[in-house]
Structure formats: structure tokens, C-alpha cells
Amino acid sequence: MIDLEKIPEHVAIIMDGNGRWAQNRNLPRMAGHNAGMMAMKEIIKAASALGIKHLTVYAFSTENWKRSSEEVSGIFKLLIIYVEKELNELHKNNVKVRILGHYDRLPKEAVKSLERSLATTKDNTGMQFNIALNYGGRDEILRSVKNLAMKVEQGSLKADEITEGDIADNLYTSGIPDPDLLIRTSGEMRLSNYLLWQSAYSEFVFSDVLWPDFTKEEFEKAIEVFQNRKRRFGGR
Numbered sequence: 001m002i003d004l005e006k007i008p009e010h011v012a013i014i015m016d017g018n019g020r021w022a023q024n025r026n027l028p029r030m031a032g033h034n035a036g037m038m039a040m041k042e043i044i045k046a047a048s049a050l051g052i053k054h055l056t057v058y059a060f061s062t063e064n065w066k067r068s069s070e071e072v073s074g075i076f077k078l079l080i081i082y083v084e085k086e087l088n089e090l091h092k093n094n095v096k097v098r099i100l101g102h103y104d105r106l107p108k109e110a111v112k113s114l115e116r117s118l119a120t121t122k123d124n125t126g127m128q129f130n131i132a133l134n135y136g137g138r139d140e141i142l143r144s145v146k147n148l149a150m151k152v153e154q155g156s157l158k159a160d161e162i163t164e165g166d167i168a169d170n171l172y173t174s175g176i177p178d179p180d181l182l183i184r185t186s187g188e189m190r191l192s193n194y195l196l197w198q199s200a201y202s203e204f205v206f207s208d209v210l211w212p213d214f215t216k217e218e219f220e221k222a223i224e225v226f227q228n229r230k231r232r233f234g235g236r
């Protein structure tokens with residue numbers, strides 16, 4: 001049973017296994033991403049109903065550009081379809097959308113859809129749905145360091161006074177609490193350049209279920225596992 005008093009504030013997910021799900025059914029990879037999008041919709045609803053404050057999903061990494069151009073453009077088309085179909089529902093549920101990553105490098109149409117979702121939901125006060133898009137953890141830390149170095153160069157910051165807070169404030173996630181729980185599906189046990197800085201003290205839960213099969217029940221199971229962990233943050 002989930003303890004409603006101990007709901008994680010921030011849950012981050014690596015939605016892995018769409019390709020294998022499709023392959024198992026002799027379907028094209030895009031059918032897997034399509035099914036993955038449906039799973040994502042269910043998990044957003046479930047997370048919001050549980051009172052989770054931040055749900056962050058890894059939708060497209062800086063490394064995903066290496067996939068076939070057909071798959072890359074397919075994922076962005078899916079993203080546009082998702083925003084067209086779901087924006088009203090997200091807005092109705094008071095969900096606020098935020099993008100983590102260099103999303104202006106995406107195809108124009110996708111950028112337009114994303115900006116519309118940001119503008120429509122900007123004043124919402126419910127769950128924040130963070131979509132990591134063209135996101136890479138090392139790239140993010142590098143950008144933060146460059147921003148700070150620039151300030152040092154300009155003389156507005158002293159190098160030996162830089163704090164962890166300064167680095168965090170210059171990440172895409174500035175203002176977002178670190179993830180309490182990080183879930184990766186499909187049996188893979190890697191971080192794959194996701195939220196490297198932010199996951200320093202996150203609890204990791206790995207599920208063998210392929211992302212398109214990841215239901216509300218599976219999500220709730222992961223939260224129960226989280227609730228049974230003892231978090232020490234380096235202390236005793």
C-alpha cells in the first residue's frame with residue numbers, strides 16, 4: 001500500500017524499452033514509441049493524482065540524434081501529436097509543462113508546439129511535468145560551468161566563491177528539487193547521462209517491464225519500493 005504521507009516530491013523516469021516492445025510484436029520501432037506515449041499519458045495522470053509535485057521524463061537525449069533520421073523525425077512528430085491531443089487535458093488538470101534541454105534545436109514545428117504548451121500552462125499550480133528533450137547531463141553541467149566562467153570573466157563572480165548552489169542554479173532544472181526517486185524501465189541499469197548532478201542522492205528503482213507496458217500499478221509498485229528504502233543522504 002502506498003503511504004500518502006510519504007509521496008516523493010519529484011519522480012524522474014527513463015522510459016526505456018519502446019524499441020524492444022515493438023520488436024517483440026514484429027512492429028516498426030515507431031509503434032513502440034506510440035505505445036510509449038500512451039503509457040506516458042497514464043503515468044502523468046497517476047502521478048498527478050498521487051500529489052507528486054514534479055514528474056520528469058527523458059523523452060530525447062543529446063545522444064538520440066544518432067538514431068535513424070526516420071526514427072528521430074518520428075519521435076518529434078509524435079511529440080507534436082501529443083501536444084495537439086493532450087494539451088487541453090494537461091491544462092484542465094492544472095499541470096504545468098517545463099522543458100529541460102536545448103529544445104530550440106528541434107524541428108520548427110515541434111518547437112512551436114512546445115512553446116504553445118509552455119505558454120498555455122505557465123500559470124498552472126498543479127504538478128509540473130518536466131520533459132527532457134535534447135537533454136544530456138554532461139552538456140547541462142558544461143553549460144552551467146560556462147555561464148559561471150563568463151561571470152568570473154566579467155568580474156561579477158569570484159572563482160573561489162562559486163558554490164554548489166551556483167552550479168545548480170545554472171542547470172536546466174534550476175528551482176526544481178532534486179529527484180527523490182528515479183525509475184528506469186526495461187531492465188537496463190544505467191543513468192545514460194540523465195540528471196547526473198541532480199540524482200546524487202536519488203533512490204533508483206529498476207523495473208524489468210518495457211516502458212509501453214508500464215502501468216499505473218507498476219508505477220505505484222515503484223513508489224512503494226521507494227517508501228521502504230531508508231534514505232541517509234550520507235549520514236547515519
Ligand code: FPP
Pocket residue numbers: 015016017018019020021033034036037040058059060064075076078079082131186211
Ligand atoms: C526509449 O526506448 C525511448 C525513447 C528514446 C523515446 C521516448 C519517447 C516516448 C516514450 C514517446 C514520445 C513522447 C514524447 C514526449 C516525445 P528505446 O527506443 O531506447 O527502446 P529500446 O531500448 O528497446 O530500443
